[in-house]
Amino acid sequence: GIYRIRQQIAPIPGITLPLPYGGKPRQIMVDLDPQALLSKGISAADVSNAVNLQNLTLPSGTVKLGPQEYRVSLNSSPDAVAALNDLPVKYVNGAVVYVRDVGHVRDGFAVQTNIVRQDGRRSALLTVIKKGGASTLTIVKQLKELLPAIRASAPPGMEIKDLFDQSLFVRAAITGVLVEGAIAAFLTGLMILLFLGSWRSTLVVITSIPLSILTSLAILSAIGQTLNVMTLGGLALAVGILVDDATVEIENIHRNLGLGTRLVQAILDGAQQIATPAFVSTLSICIVFVPVVFLTGPAKYLFTPLAMAVVFAMLASYLLSRTIVPTLVRYLLGAETHGEGATAAGFFGRIHDAFQRRFERLRATYVRVLERALARRARVLAGFAVVVVSGLALLPFVGRDFFPTVDTGQFRLHVRAPAGTRIEETEQVFAEVEAAIRRIIPKNEIVSIIDNIGQPQSINLAFTDSVTLGPFDGEVLVSLNPEHHAPTARWTKTLRERLPREFPGVTFFFQPADIVSQILNFGLPAPIDVQVTGFNQQATHEIALDVAARMSRIPGAVDVHLHQVVNAPSLQVNVDRSRAAELGLTQRDVANSMLVSLSSSAIVSPNYWSDPRSGINYVVAVQTPQNRVDSVNSLMNTAVTPSGTGPSQLLSNLATLERREMAAVISHSNVQPVFDVYADVQGRDLGSVAAEVQKILTEYRGKLPPGHSIALRGQVQSMNSAFLRLGFGLIFAVLLVYLLMVVNFQSWLDPFIIITALPAGFAGIVWMLFVTHTTFSVPALMGAIMSVGVATANSILMVTFANDQMLEGRDSRAAALAAGATRLRPVLMTALAMIIGMLPMSLGLGEGGEQNAPLGRAVIGGLSVATFATLFLVPIIYSVLRRRPPRKDFLAEESSHA
Known part of the structure; x- marks a missing residue:
């Protein structure tokens, strides 16, 4: 998707191409063995540093010998992925420790944080976005002319379909x-x-x-x-x-x-x-x-x-x-x-x-x-x-x-599981929600259902109005039969009533599906946005919760919810700085070792391996496989090494761990922390609902703590x-x-x-x-x-x-x-x-x-x-x-x- 289909579509003038949603991008994985690291006295950061120093893509210049000039090249980057196993990491106790001694290098895939399902099957979704001055009809025409050639060049067994056609x-x-x-x-x-x-x-x-x-x-x-x-x-x-x-x-x-x-x-x-x-x-x-x-x-x-x-x-x-x-x-x-x-x-x-x-x-x-x-x-x-x-x-x-609301025959349902739900469990929740949708809406009225679960690659966040916060939520895109379907508003009303009853603990709200509403909302998920700002986050959060509770009782106000999730489970690692100093370690050493081990070296210091056959550069990621960190004990056994010389230490020797709750996202407006209460309307006009919301806000303005403010934003303001x-x-x-x-x-x-x-x-x-x-x-x-x-x-x-x-x-x-x-x-x-x-x-x-x-x-x-x-x-x-x-x-x- 990234290197074949996307590159063939990219020359079409007037389009913007985010990276594909879903799927697993190819990545050279250096899977670390925590026990081997501990026995050799090195950490994940040591392996990451070694790979960065030994796997290079740098020019060496030229030399003139006799009548000819030669380009000088080095074996800076191995020709084969397996050769990365032979990179030396560190000299320990009179012997060289190689990558193969503390892990295994494989041609694999990045850890999946975004899952796309099309009618229940895992897929990859590539969206084509039109730029302002371009014509939708022209772009779609050129894209469909390319599809036969793209399908012909696709690997055997790959099915390429156009799912949503705005034209x-x-x-x-x-x-x-x-x-x-x-x-x-x-x-x-x-x-x-x-x-x-x-x-x-x-x-x-x-x-x-x-x-x-x-x-x-x-x-x-x-x-x-x-x-x-x-x-x-x-x-x-x-x-x-x-x-x-x-x-x-x-x-x-x-x-x-x-x-x-x-x-x-x-x-x-x-x-x-x-x-x-x-x-x-x-x-x-x-x-x-x-x-x-x-x-x-x-x-x-x-x-x-x-x-x-x-x-x-x-x-x-x-x-x-x-x-x-x-x-x-x-x-x-x-x-x-x-x-x-x-x-x-x-x-x-x-x-x-x-x-x-x-x-x-x-x-x-x-x-x-x-x-x-x-x-x-x-x-x-x-x-x-x-x-x-x-x-x-x-x-x-x-x-x-x-x-006016335009019935485009599509709707977007956002599904948010309890905070902290891992993406594999969230996928199961989405499968059950999709099954419920198919029970409610007749089969002959549905063309396709696409689930977009979790967070895509970070570059895509610039091109979407998604409010997905993490692996515990995502959205369902339902395309109805253009030849025959009941009004979309009828189905959204039915789903609003039935889904919360069938899935207690799961939050549901609808986002605008048509392009006009998305534009008028300025990328927000709802036309009404009440912003509560103030530096005292606890007080601001309590006010926002109270406002949301009162707004939910307004006739015609639906999908009322607080955007920011503040109860995501976390494991707080408390480092004893004095003990770390005695062992020659700093807080930075601990943080770097944990970051590389848990989130991969691609986050800290990205490194690339060039495939000699295709010439494409792929990320080399040093990381402890997620299935190896399956308990608190395995987390506390993470090896930490100092930036200078010295032996590695177990994390458990330096720190204690406690369970806490933390915010999944922290939003700011004009530097101040802000909480957003979103609301949509159903069966009533936007102006009337907004007028009642404004009455609630007027009551609050007189009793807000000093330094706090509350305002009505979004489409209502426009x-x-x-x-x-x-x-x-x-x-x-x-x-x-x-x-x-x-x-x-x-x-x-x-x-x-x-x-x-x-x-x-x-x-x-x-x-x-x-x-x-x-x-x-x-x-x-x-x-x-x-x-x-x-x-x-x-x-x-x-x-x-x-x-x-x-x-x-x-x-x-x-x-x-x-x-x-x-x-x-x-x-x-x-x-x-x-x-x-x-x-x-x-x-x-x-x-x-x-x-x-x-x-x-x-x-x-x-x-x-x-x-x-x-x-x-x-x-x-x-x-x-x-x-x-x-x-x-x-x-x-x-x-x-x-």
Whole structure:
């Protein structure tokens, strides 16, 4: 695995390769005989020093003899492993003691500290980690192309399988987003066809979708963004609104054609009339994504690509509506019949005529209702106030999560046996746990179960979020059948209930299996991390235990446990320094001898032997075999020799031994010792559980000993920061939009009238999330941001038309009524295009669909209510506040008859 498979995979660009998990790496073992060492009067440290001095890999230089130059080499390192037995160790009592006299050198394996089992069989696990700028799909493709050659070069009997393939989920998630976007484009096209009744006009509008998306992708690629779920999610989010610029322009061209204007002039008038309002509307939608700039940490890197995808696509859509759309209209709509008496022909024409008759009845009904609303303005305003207040009242019941949980069909169960359990016994515990899992989950729903027991080689600790502390714990990775399996959350809940009952004394907790949760947790095993710090470790530990006990009683808090294990059994060797000094020994001599004997010389002074056949260097480890140290007496018979001259001594002559308990791991935060209490959530939102945890911590802060502190860390901290920043960012974005409209309208009043639709939109978002049992999350807030932009864009066109009507001599009430009647179609088209475009996303179907479902639901809920506010509340507010016509000198230039 290390020297064959890993080296063949390493050239793939964009990957990081930890060392294999499990298995036994090849190692040249010098197995010491404690009795022989004692009889010869030498120690393990003497043998280690001799091997280091006699087994060397050093150059010797060159010599020039006559016309030639010779490279000089020494027999510094034996050619065969067995030859290491003949290395001299020490001259004792007139005779040379060789390695073979006190031990045996063999071509073996390192002491195993990490066991991997795949479906009950011992295996080795090699993980391939993607670097930040690389593509998962590209890496997996290149890796699978290498697998046939790797299998062909493997030793006979070795089976090489790919167990976990993240590209399957990524590809399925991307496919799901593409399907959502395609369905959204199709439904949006049908809606436009229904409203316009012209397949040519619909074709013009739909053409702007792929062109805008391609333009956005080109810009994203130029700035170094990849095609991923978030960028595609942003484009799927934008599909419904991408048609807005082209739809409004074509609808306005149709209106001019209906007035009898010639085609070319109608195109010019239609484009000119809505140029400025459409530009302001587009900018309003783009500006509302400013809050993303305020995000930090993982949320920033997740949602910045989404926001950029939307903004680039929107700007491209506006440019296309100014250029390609008028050109296509010129060549495609010329053959159509226009005018008030024109009747569409064919199948689509008949459907459109029927729809048009019903829409005109809807328009007449809307005008009558709006007239009554304008006559009863106080009641309508009170009704909208009730809607807004109800949304605020429901807000605490919606809950908060940082990011929706994604069902990837995998889960990671951490299993911790009692502290001090040796790895062979831990393996048996894992075998029993695996058997229990197979009894609980049906056989046809499990693809594979992998046990990763104990601690891997130290270099791997830099590449994993594992919280394994020693040979007594590890994790179980279960991959469920992608074709058919019950929700993963159902199985994790069942296992949480049953496993602790079946295995008393064993600790169980689940770790995040999907990559998004791992990123949001910053490598921690749970989203909630309560850190208790202080230099008095005993007091800090007692506080942490009490906090954990109280947190475990919080409804919805699960897997509550103290990370640090402080009761690992230990054997304390107490050296009598005075006695050691009499015998010419120091504490360092004792420590070195024991370290080499028990942990091998590879820890103290690594030495290597080069295999002449392969050229690979292997560690030479001097160590007493673990099976030879099987009692306290054998431990106390360890030989200790001084660093200078002098006879060796038994450890029992220098020290006493007692049994104690010690910490398996000691953690620090800002130099101070820290204890971590981890907790996950189940059946409840993260924000509510965190709020109750915060209440407990607030109680403790007042009674902590001096120098101690307690804080809430982890994903909760990131979530609170993200919500706070997005909240401030959203307020800032609304202010920017308001100022933009002030510049456009040359008025402080009209922008205020426009944004009065936004509170109702926020209430709609809350209602939709509450009804669909969806919590507030960063994706939901992104949907809210999108709703603000679209609702503002619709209200801009409504107020612009009303101002034009007042300039023609109508009072504010009549102008508001005319604006509502005229702008009903484009407002409904824009809102319905967005809502229909979000329907596939809001359903959360397919792999990874859960992550963008809150976004779609927030857009649908917010825009549905905001559209009603645009059609009823905005005209009423306009009629109340707009007493005088707007400035004629400014609006004459910006006039819009759309």
